[in-house]
Amino acid sequence: MAPRKLQVACAGLGRMGARHALNFLNRTPRAELVAAFTPDPQEVEWSKKTLEPFGVSIYTDYDEMLKHPGLEAVVVATVTAAHPENAIKAMEADKHVLCEKPLSTSAEISQSVVDVANRKPHLKVMCGFSRRFDASYRDAMARTKGGAIGSPSVFRSQTCDMLDTSGFFVSYAEFSGGIFVDCNIHDIDLALWCFGQDSIVKSVVAMGICAVEPDLRKHKDVDNGIGVIEFWGDKVAYLYSSRMMAAGQHDVTEIIGTKGKIAVxxxxxxxLVEIHEPTGVRREIPPNYYSRFEYAFVAEANEFTAACLDNTELPFKLYGAVQAVKIACALQESMNSGQKIDFDEAGRRLDGKA
Amino acid sequence: MAPRKLQVACAGLGRMGARHALNFLNRTPRAELVAAFTPDPQEVEWSKKTLEPFGVSIYTDYDEMLKHPGLEAVVVATVTAAHPENAIKAMEADKHVLCEKPLSTSAEISQSVVDVANRKPHLKVMCGFSRRFDASYRDAMARTKGGAIGSPSVFRSQTCDMLDTSGFFVSYAEFSGGIFVDCNIHDIDLALWCFGQDSIVKSVVAMGICAVEPDLRKHKDVDNGIGVIEFWGDKVAYLYSSRMMAAGQHDVTEIIGTKGKIAVxxxxxxxLVEIHEPTGVRREIPPNYYSRFEYAFVAEANEFTAACLDNTELPFKLYGAVQAVKIACALQESMNSGQKIDFDEAGRRLDGKA
Amino acid sequence: MAPRKLQVACAGLGRMGARHALNFLNRTPRAELVAAFTPDPQEVEWSKKTLEPFGVSIYTDYDEMLKHPGLEAVVVATVTAAHPENAIKAMEADKHVLCEKPLSTSAEISQSVVDVANRKPHLKVMCGFSRRFDASYRDAMARTKGGAIGSPSVFRSQTCDMLDTSGFFVSYAEFSGGIFVDCNIHDIDLALWCFGQDSIVKSVVAMGICAVEPDLRKHKDVDNGIGVIEFWGDKVAYLYSSRMMAAGQHDVTEIIGTKGKIAVxxxxxxxLVEIHEPTGVRREIPPNYYSRFEYAFVAEANEFTAACLDNTELPFKLYGAVQAVKIACALQESMNSGQKIDFDEAGRRLDGKA
Amino acid sequence: MAPRKLQVACAGLGRMGARHALNFLNRTPRAELVAAFTPDPQEVEWSKKTLEPFGVSIYTDYDEMLKHPGLEAVVVATVTAAHPENAIKAMEADKHVLCEKPLSTSAEISQSVVDVANRKPHLKVMCGFSRRFDASYRDAMARTKGGAIGSPSVFRSQTCDMLDTSGFFVSYAEFSGGIFVDCNIHDIDLALWCFGQDSIVKSVVAMGICAVEPDLRKHKDVDNGIGVIEFWGDKVAYLYSSRMMAAGQHDVTEIIGTKGKIAVxxxxxxxLVEIHEPTGVRREIPPNYYSRFEYAFVAEANEFTAACLDNTELPFKLYGAVQAVKIACALQESMNSGQKIDFDEAGRRLDGKA
Structure with a gap:
């Protein structure tokens, strides 16, 4: 008898959701995609053609989907605003949850997701920090943890999207939480991975400009952001995010230690192609986030599945997702207020704000 | 009802065979690995643990395996010497065949495989030139065919393995056909892809040295080979193969055209990791052929499967495999005889040999 | 009759001074090094052997050196604290001046040098921002000015020295003005070059850590500094400086525009050497600032000489050196105070400090 | 009293000659360019403006130039056909000689230059193999000699010029000796440096094509050449030369040893500039040989001067230049005859030809 497969549903079939669905359908041998949910008619149509023929039931009602017979796990890839409700409902229905980042654009609401997860310790609940599954980041972090660069002290990281002149990023900014919450949350999560999940923030400060999309200001956002996060214990992370890269997605990380540096x-x-032509030597770069991190998403699906089936530890803790959102929101606030925000050694804001 | 899946068997579960089997089991959504054959007790043991639990029947008799109910296609990944017999038997049993390269170390025997395939035009029969499925090679070739570098004229390619001091390559040389047949056959196939499958060889010459494994001479082989293939029509390919790379597998190709060059x-x-340390900046490279071409093998499995299920054209012709072996054997001969071998415009040897 | 050569003296024969002296002696065809000054006995000894045989008069009294018959120009490469007095005395004696950066670690004193220069418009007075003469920076800036990347908007730059465990950097910090004044002053100058010499600072903020040299704190300095400079008009520069690079000097600059990016x-x-060895592929990097910028220093000597002889414009204005020191000092202050410093649109500090 | 300077004349003021003249004038502190010779009116005109004002006497008669009072050394940078006569006359007049490569396109005539030099052991006579003075090649070779890659066994090297559609290379081919003598002579010299100046050739074979300049055939030349040189003792060098690079000059060398590889x-x-733009990431490469090797030519001038003044050993032996021409001519012959040429262990041709 063949080993049993994890019965998985995917909620949300937009840009990222469709990819998750296909990864669980085709590239996660120990999982079986049995259901999918989307309220969007176009996505329903797509799923009828692409998923249904392979035995996937399509739902337009999330609650109905949760009742799919035998369902064990839900991938939450709906719009960010729906993440917390979807995740909590799934947990209440005793399903494992893989929730796309961020849990929420609010630290408080993110915490409420964690609170429910804490009450259901038998469930595997993970925030989809995709870079944690990237082979290069894992190699870099393993070397760092192994002492290859001495004590990691300075962390530089950027998440930079290709320029999209369609105006998408302006409308998107209304709900994204802002560039620090949407983009740099990855970098913040990586910084916490690097310096230790329990690192205490000493101060944050951020600045930003609108170089190509002045309309972002009406959503309190920018198209290029610089943030610095100081941690107690002589550690510092500095971050850059942008919506205007010409050549493609360019996410870089440098971990600078007392004895060396690792760049990702x-x-x-x-x-692996290089083109020699009259203008010089040229190579192309991935056009978007998914083309850079495709295999990380596949690894994420497989490792989440294995943890659910085998009841093993997930590779990182859910509460880190709250921490990351908290820092990201502070950066966004600093950028908008023009104020540096300081914290005491217990991580409490010195200005008394929440 | 879910779409039907191609019923596949894998013959040979050694180094490459095991990888093929796992790729068809886990990474080829439209295929179902139903059977595997190996005469080797250790491989049987491995397959009992790794394949059988997923519904794969294990055979120690190749003919029995061919009788597996519903079997439609066979991957031939046995030792090279068994390729032609295994492939022919599978075709005689009306199975599609994906045969690891080379079809045989002999051009004549390779031709006999093609002859059978020609009598069975309803079967999909493909020689596993893995690089044909590599994304970088495909990109390079598409650019070349699209005119990006003018007329491709000079082709440089190397297949270089990491140094293995275990003596493996000496014993392996007894049956491999020699370094030009074992390694450079890939480069020859790529040259034919680049210049056109019907390119006519004008001359070949090869030289070789034993730098680390003098015992290779007893098998008429070397550990470093240089070959040059001149084609009629002002085209030339020059090749290098080696068994002594220090850093890892290093397979490079350059296509030099009248208006540019493409390097793979x-x-x-x-x-994507770079390490800055007191000795400089360092990166690691893939240790072996499979780690370099892993995703090409996955693509190969998926595209072969699609061609079988949908009865569509395979991406390249089987007879090219004979052509490649013929050239590889001529290089090996030239290296051993010290003679350059010339051909007329019909591709016939000027010295009258076969 | 051979064209006349500029009669040059070099003041200071330490690490940088000796290089300037040799460059004017051997690599500046239109200049003649006629005199050199140093108060240091070891440097005197070195100069007796290395410079005197080529007709260079050695002085241990700076005022005496200024009286050297026919002297036309002075390179000021003494310790930073002596720069302003040496430069002013030379101008008072009607000599052209090439003064090593910074003019002074104080913006006010730097301004006093500029004031004297302004009263002597017939003299060529230049601050030695060596990177302005580097072929790569010039290429990058020419492309930027030519519109290759649209409007330059974000500027990232770092000046990072190799780790020196001798304790040199601790004692050096007593007089260097701190890491932002000593290292990042180059990056600040480049940012002003990039965004326009008349860019107005909107805010500065900096943070720093002592990762390897805790004793730097007693000189109000750090071994790793992060600074952000916001300019009015939606431009931002972010800088990094370090004393702990493992592999060598690593000075990087990125100019990010609305239509592209240029990296130096x-x-x-x-x-051009790459080494393939069992640990991977490795290259070495320049061990120090001079080995990275050697040819920039040679170009600097030659262009300064040409401007003096031909009475042509220097490639950049002296007052920029004051601006750069001012910003560098503000960053150093912010790092030590923990406060972000804001400026109005006229460049005046909002907190009313100088 | 200032140290005396070597009194140097430069013969030939064409493309390379003018560069040599300027290097000895401006970038060779211990030399003084006192005379120059050219029969070409345009070059005379150039030299009147560029060299004469600095005290250089201009001659249109080579023999007269040799009589310039106090002259000690001559740089022979005339057309290749004039090299041997110019070099021999200079030696007969007791001048040190730096002769551009090749000494001659004929091995016999090259040998006659060496014969004269051997009779004048007090003279420094050097063939201008510029790459011997390149910092990267020196680093690579020092590492190789130091054992970094074990025993060097395979040598790959190419000399590839940028495409020049003016037809220059066709007319140039009439006197250049052919692509192997003109371009690959550098690579051959490097191979001899690498494997040892006394390496004995076992066989050579070459092939070539006319991809862009079919008219080269009338001068028995090609625009792309591939050559292989086998040495006794299990060493092999393979070479590529081209006249059709799109992006610029691309001269590469790889030294492959039993324990590692060094690439130049x-x-x-x-x-150091990289440009990120919508088509990807791009860098430019040097457009021609001189821009790649500029500093090697400067080092060559300075080291030749030092050897003359100090009566020290030149960095390499003159007879190697004969060896290199001999091999280059054999490659050119093999390419034209279609025959591989074999040699016995004493280096004598097996076919009895010279």
Missing amino acids: NANPHQN | NANPHQN | NANPHQN | NANPHQN
Whole structure:
């Protein structure tokens, strides 16, 4: 008898949701995609053609989907605003949850998701920090933890999207939480991974400009942001995010230690091709986040599945997702207020705000 | 009802065979691995643990395996010497065949496989030239065919394995056909892809040395080979193969055209990590052929499967495999005889040999 | 009759001074090094052997040196604290001046040097911002000015020295003005070059850590500093400086525009050699500032000489040196106070401090 | 009294000659350019403006130039056909000689230059193999000699010029000796440096094509050449030369040893700038030989001067230049005859030809 497969549903079939669905359908041998939910008619149509023929039941009602017979786990890839409710409902229905980042654009609401998860310790609940599953980041972090660069002290990281002149990023900014919450949350999560999940923030400060999309200001957002996060214990992280890269997605991380430095993706490339032509030597780079991190998403699906089936530890803790949102929101606030925000050694804001 | 899946068997579960089996089991959504064959007790043991629990029937008799109910396609990944017999028997049993390269170390025997395939035009029969499925090679070739570098004229390619001091390559040389047949056959196939499958060889010449494994001479082989293939029509390919790379597998190709050049893997790397340390800046490179071409093998499995299920064209012709072996054997001969071998415009040897 | 050569003296024969002296002696065809000054007995000894045989008069009294017959120009490469007095005395004696950066670690004193220069418009007075003469920076800036990347908007730059465990950097910090004044002053000057010399600062903030040299704190300095400079008009520069690079000097600059990005030295290397060895592929990088910028110093000597002889414009204005010191000091202050410093649109501090 | 300077004349003021003249005038502190010779009116005009004002006497008669009072050394940078006569006359007049490569396109005539030099052991006579003075090649070779890669066994090297559609290379081919003598002579010299100056050739074979300049055939030349040189003792060198690079000069060398590999210029670049733009990431590469090797020519001038003044050993032996021409001519012959040429262990041709 073949080993049993995890019965998985995917909620949300937009840009990222569709990819999750296909990864669980085709590239996660120990999982079986049995259901999918979307309220969007176009996405329903797509799923009828692409998923249903392979035995996936399509739902337009999330609650109905949760009742799918035998369902064990839910991937929450709906719009960010729906993440917390979807995740909590799934947990209440005793399903494992893989929730796309961020849990919420609010630290408080993110915490409420964690609170429910804490009451259901038998469930595997994970926030989809995809870079945690990227082979290069894992290699970099393993070397760092192994002492290859001495004590990691300075962390530089950027999440930079290709320029999209369609105006998408302006409308998107209304709900994204802002560039620090949407983009740099990855970098913040990586900084916490690098310096230790329990690092205490000493101060944050951020600045931003609108170089190509002045309309972002009406959503209290920018198209290029710089943030600095100081941690107690002589550690510092500095971050950059942008919506205007010409060549493609360019996410770089440098971990600078007392005895060396590790760079991830300082030299981006789409593949192993270099073109020599009259203008010089050229290579292309991945056009978007997914093309850079495709295999990380596949690893994420497989490892989440294995943890559910085998009841093993997830590779990282859910509460880190709250921490990351909290820092990201502070950066966004600092950028908008023009104020540096300081924290005491217990991590409490010195200005008394929440 | 879910779409039907191609019923596949894998013959041979050694180094490459095991990878093929796992790829068809886990990474080829439209295929179902139903059977596997190996005469080797250790491989049987491995397959009992790794394949059988997923519904794969294990055979120690190849003919029995061919009788597996419903079997539609066979992956031939046995030792090279068994390729032609295994492939022919599978075709005689009306199975599609994906045969690891080379079809045989002999051009004549390779031709006999093609002859059978020609009598069975309803079968999909493909030689596993894995690089044809590599994303970087495909990109390079598409650019070349699209005119990006003018007329491709000079082709440089190398297949270089990491140094293995275990003596494996000496014993392996007894049956491998020699370094030009075992390694450079890939480069020859790529040259034919680049210049056109019907390119006519004008001359071949090869030289070789034993730098680390003098015992290779007893098998008429070397550990470093240089070959040059001149084609009629002002085209030339020059090749290098080696068994002594220090850093890892390093397979490079350059296509030099009248208006530009395309390089594939001139800068090899294992992942996107760079390490800055007191001795400089360092990156690692893939240790072996499979780690370099892992995703090409997955693509190969999926595309072969699709062609079988949908009765569509395979991406390249089987007879090219004979052509490649013929050239590889001529290089090996030239290296051993010290003679350049010339051909007329019909591709016939000027010295009258076969 | 051979064209006349500029009669040059070099004041200070320490690490940088000796290099300036040799560059004017051997690599500046239109200049003649006629005199050199140093109060240091070891440097006197060195100069007796290295400079005197080539007709260079050695002085241990700066005022005497200024009286050297026919002297036209002075390179001020003494300790930073002596720069302003040496430069002013030379101008008072009607000599052209090339003064090593910074003019002074104080913006006010730097301004006093500029004031004297303004009263002597017939003299060529230049602050030695060596990177302004580097071929790569010039290429990058020419492309930027030419519109290659649209409007330059974000500027990232770092000046990072190799780790020196001798304790040199601790004692050096007593007089260097701190890491932002000593290292990042280059990056600040480049940012002003990039965004326009008349850019108005909107805010500065800096943070720093002592990762390897805790004793730096007693000189109000750090071994790793992060600074952000916001300019009015939606421009931002973010800087990093470090004393603990493992592999060598690593000075990088990125100019990010609305239509592209230009990177300078993202991939540092000592020469064109790459070494493939069992640990991977490795290259070395320049061990120190001079080995990175050697040819920039030579160009600086030659262009300064040409401007003096031909009475042509220097490539950049002296007052920029004051601006750069002012910003560098503000960053150093912010790092020590923990306060962000804001400026109005006229560049005046909002907190009313100088 | 200032140290005396070597009194140097430069013969030939064409493309390379003018550069040599300027290097000896401006960038060789211990030399004084006192005379120059050219029969070409345009070059005379140039030299009247550029060299004469600095005290250089201009001659249109080579023999007269040799009589310039106090002259000690001559740089022979005339057309290749004039090299041997110019070099011999200079030696007969007791001048040190730096002769551009090749001494001659004929091995016999090259030998006659060496014969004269051997009779004048007090003279420094050097063939201008510029790459011997390149910092990267020196680093690579020092590492190789130091054992970094075990025993060097395979040598790959290419000399590839940028495409020049003016037809220059066709007319140039009439006197250049052919692509192997003109371009690959550098690579051959490097191979001899690498494997040892006394390496004995076992066989050579070459092939070539006319991809862009079919008219080269009338001068028995090609625009792309591939050559292989086998040495006794299990060493092999394979070479490529081209006249049709799109992006610029691309000269690469790989030294492959039993324990590692060293690459020189596998990643060419004009400077440290990388441009990120919508088509990807791009860098430029040097447009021609001189821009790649500029500093090697400067080092060559300075080291030749030092050897003359101090009566020290030149960095390499003159007879190697004969050896290199001999091999280059054999490659050119093999390419034209279609025959591999074999040699016995004493280096004598097996076919009895000279």
